[in-house]
Amino acid sequence: MLIILNNNPFSHDAESLCRVFFPFEKIKVVQKTIESENIVLETKIEKNNANVSLKFFDKTQHGSAPITPNGDNALEMSALIYRILSGVLNYYPQWGVLTGVRPAKLMHRIVNDSSIEEAKKYFTDKLLVSNKKTELALSVMNRENRIIALSRNNSFSLYISIPFCPSRCSYCSFVSHSVEQAKKLIEPYVDLLVKEIEKTARISNELGLRLETVYFGGGTPTTLSAQQLNRIICAVQSSFDFSTVSEFTVEAGRPDTVTKEKLEALKALGVSRISINAQTFNDEILNNIGRRHTVKMTLDAFEIARKCGFDNINTDLIAGLPGESFESFRNSVDSAVELSCENVTVHTLSLKTASRLAKSADEFSFAQSEIVNQMVDYSNEKLKSCDYQPYYMYRQSKTAGNLENVGWCKNNLDCRYNVYMMDETHSVFAIGAGAVTKLRDPNSTHIERVYNFKYPYEYIDRFSEILDRKKSILDFYNNILV
Numbered sequence: 001m002l003i004i005l006n007n008n009p010f011s012h013d014a015e016s017l018c019r020v021f022f023p024f025e026k027i028k029v030v031q032k033t034i035e036s037e038n039i040v041l042e043t044k045i046e047k048n049n050a051n052v053s054l055k056f057f058d059k060t061q062h063g064s065a066p067i068t069p070n071g072d073n074a075l076e077m078s079a080l081i082y083r084i085l086s087g088v089l090n091y092y093p094q095w096g097v098l099t100g101v102r103p104a105k106l107m108h109r110i111v112n113d114s115s116i117e118e119a120k121k122y123f124t125d126k127l128l129v130s131n132k133k134t135e136l137a138l139s140v141m142n143r144e145n146r147i148i149a150l151s152r153n154n155s156f157s158l159y160i161s162i163p164f165c166p167s168r169c170s171y172c173s174f175v176s177h178s179v180e181q182a183k184k185l186i187e188p189y190v191d192l193l194v195k196e197i198e199k200t201a202r203i204s205n206e207l208g209l210r211l212e213t214v215y216f217g218g219g220t221p222t223t224l225s226a227q228q229l230n231r232i233i234c235a236v237q238s239s240f241d242f243s244t245v246s247e248f249t250v251e252a253g254r255p256d257t258v259t260k261e262k263l264e265a266l267k268a269l270g271v272s273r274i275s276i277n278a279q280t281f282n283d284e285i286l287n288n289i290g291r292r293h294t295v296k297m298t299l300d301a302f303e304i305a306r307k308c309g310f311d312n313i314n315t316d317l318i319a320g321l322p323g324e325s326f327e328s329f330r331n332s333v334d335s336a337v338e339l340s341c342e343n344v345t346v347h348t349l350s351l352k353t354a355s356r357l358a359k360s361a362d363e364f365s366f367a368q369s370e371i372v373n374q375m376v377d378y379s380n381e382k383l384k385s386c387d388y389q390p391y392y393m394y395r396q397s398k399t400a401g402n403l404e405n406v407g408w409c410k411n412n413l414d415c416r417y418n419v420y421m422m423d424e425t426h427s428v429f430a431i432g433a434g435a436v437t438k439l440r441d442p443n444s445t446h447i448e449r450v451y452n453f454k455y456p457y458e459y460i461d462r463f464s465e466i467l468d469r470k471k472s473i474l475d476f477y478n479n480i481l482v
């Protein structure tokens with residue numbers, strides 16, 4: 001696809017929006033026509049009007065709209081592009097021209113600057129977001145605000161990365177390594193992780209920071225043995241001041257890694273929340289996406305977890321998995337509800353470029369956007385009717401139907417870590433390979449990031465550099481008033 005920018009600077013906005021309509025097209029942005037393509041979108045500002053022409057194979061469509069002096073002309077141009085593209089393609093993405101990751105955070109900002117009514121109007125009239133999605137953003141914002149209010153100026157959360165999985169799922173875009181490939185890295189990784197935990201704790205203790213939530217993610221942390229998990233958790237608990245921690249999550253994401261021994265160890269160590277990710281309750285689809293576990297294994301893992309006393313369990317579901325029908329997805333949502341999961345996180349499939357699914361795009365096509373819309377609508381209605389509340393939300397690029405990912409909770413068991421992460425409420429110190437520490441200035445919206453090496457072998461080989469980078473945390477806090 002070619003985007004021609006004629007005398008206007010809105011390349012980023014035009015490109016982001018075109019990606020919503022054409023997620024797999026190679027998009028080239030140029031200043032004037034240099035070659036012919038099947039899809040060409042030309043934008044132009046002329047005499048206080050935005051003009052857009054679209055050539056879509058043998059169809060053409062033109063449109064124009066007035067632009068406001070000193071107004072948000074990029075947004076006005078995007079709205080015109082949206083109208084032209086959706087008219088020609090008969091496809092109306094529900095999030096309108098909103099391409100950002102955090103709609104609830106944007107809603108929050110506008111409400112603070114004006115009012116709820118004004119914020120809703122901005123979403124529907126300027127951003128062209130549907131009424132349904134506007135209400136969803138508002139509900140999430142209201143729910144998040146209760147959690148955000150619990151954070152203090154010196155609060156922080158802790159993320160521990162365990163980038164190993166029993167095998168790699170076909171839609172995965174994380175840096176996770178399958179144990180088949182990386183078994184020999186695990187022990188040295190755990191040794192160094194403990195060192196990084198101790199060093200980070202010394203810094204947070206020196207700064208007098210208050211630890212709110214702890215999250216073990218990955219990867220699949222329960223790929224490790226009970227002894228390895230025990231060692232890492234004991235290192236965290238003995239190094240940090242744990243007296244203020246209100247939530248401790250460990251992802252036991254893959255049911256094929258769950259054993260009674262591991263869950264008993266986690267429970268005994270004070271883990272308060274776990275995640276057992278079904279993704280779908282359909283064995284054929286699980287097999288297609290390379291999950292290497294069955295529905296029965298998911299149910300067994302839940303039974304073990306309940307017997308071990310876990311009363312706060314999340315399960316992830318994905319709408320739009322290849323080959324999954326609406327009926328199959330509906331059964332997955334109903335099954336999660338029947339299991340009385342305290343949290344259900346409904347993701348829309350995102351085909352990130354690193355995943356095997358995206359690499360074999362010829363064999364794969366998105367489930368019809370309309371069906372994915374129906375799936376997501378069903379999950380929203382069903383979960384609401386069963387007393388679940390949407391408590392956090394984020395959006396990714398290249399999702400089926402350009403839809404959202406929503407965490408639902410019941411019994412007021414919102415996952416606080418997820419809210420803090422998504423809202424960027426306070427700093428998150430991240431430890432391990434692929435981890436990114438986010439330092440948030442409590443007096444402003446300023447954020448700095450400190451990156452660890454992405455892959456476990458780099459993490460092991462260049463560990464001293466990881467420790468050296470911890471100095472940035474001290475520098476950051478010493479430069480601000482906590």
Ligand code: SF4
Pocket residue numbers: 164165167168169171172173174176218219220253254
């Ligand atoms: S369990 Fe999660 S992190 Fe691991 S391979 Fe599958 S999608 Fe990736």
